[in-house]
Amino acid sequence: MLDAQNLVKSYPSAGRRLEVLRGVSLHMAARESVALTGESGSGKSTLLHLLGCLDTPDAGRISLQDTVLHDLDETGRAAMRRSRIAVIFQQLNLIPSLTVAQNLSFQARLAERFDADWTAELTDRLGLADLLDRYPEQLSGGQQQRVAIGRAVALRPEVVLADEPTGNLDEATADTVLDLMLDLARDSGAAFLMVTHSPRLAARLDRRLHLEKGRIV
Numbered sequence: 693m694l695d696a697q698n699l700v701k702s703y704p705s706a707g708r709r710l711e712v713l714r715g716v717s718l719h720m721a722a723r724e725s726v727a728l729t730g731e732s733g734s735g736k737s738t739l740l741h742l743l744g745c746l747d748t749p750d751a752g753r754i755s756l757q758d759t760v761l762h763d764l765d766e767t768g769r770a771a772m773r774r775s776r777i778a779v780i781f782q783q784l785n786l787i788p789s790l791t792v793a794q795n796l797s798f799q800a801r802l803a804e805r806f807d808a809d810w811t812a813e814l815t816d817r818l819g820l821a822d823l824l825d826r827y828p829e830q831l832s833g834g835q836q837q838r839v840a841i842g843r844a845v846a847l848r849p850e851v852v853l854a855d856e857p858t859g860n861l862d863e864a865t866a867d868t869v870l871d872l873m874l875d876l877a878r879d880s881g882a883a884f885l886m887v888t889h890s891p892r893l894a895a896r897l898d899r900r901l902h903l904e905k906g907r908i909v
């Protein structure tokens with residue numbers, strides 16, 4: 693399903709190039725969950741940005757099913773983000789002027805993939821039924837995190853990419869949120885990749901990839 697081959701990415705740094713990814717390859721199957729670990733600065737977010745069509749590699753190939761991603765222009769990348777690949781960040785980027793219900797359905801409606809039954813099921817499973825009329829600022833961190841997950845999977849994306857999605861939560865809440873995320877990603881048929889610094893959380897996913905010196909080891 694999601695396939696990356698020999699990804700290379702560097703950034704300009706003090707008049708030189710900082711080589712962050714030096715030939716990274718990975719493959720993810722539908723319903724598979726993968727943890728991406730590595731020291732701070734090892735390139736985890738950079739890799740997630742490439743897979744999530746938020747940035748382009750200097751070299752290498754990325755494909756999702758039959759769609760080639762690495763040479764899409766900005767319009768093509770935006771279309772992928774709108775409909776087939778969902779990214780959840782630590783800063784959740786919920787829309788402050790929209791209620792929980794509106795935040796949940798906004799992206800799915802934009803992509804013309806809104807499904808009332810699926811959204812109702814998500815609302816129920818994420819324990820958001822009593823919070824639908826609230827605004828993001830009226831929610832706790834864990835509640836906001838659950839809305840961000842709901843919004844991502846409401847689309848039924850093929851891939852969910854999450855960058856330390858539970859980094860701000862206490863251990864018990866992080867566990868609950870991760871359980872929900874894994875269940876929902878699996879049930880919607882998505883491949884799930886999560887960046888985490890926590891070996892404990894990483895161990896709960898199907899597989900672990902570790903980035904070191906620009907390569908997966």
Ligand SMILES: Nc1ncnc2c1ncn2[C@@H]1O[C@H](COP(=O)(O)OP(=O)(O)OP(=O)(O)O)[C@@H](O)[C@H]1O
Binds near residue numbers: 712733735737
């Ligand atoms: N836009 C950019 N311009 C220049 N350098 C960048 C840019 N983005 C990231 N870097 C550098 O690339 C390296 C990898 O950054 P990245 O954010 O991918 O690491 P990370 O593994 O996600 O780190 P952390 O665990 O601390 O979030 C770092 O040295 C960082 O400073």
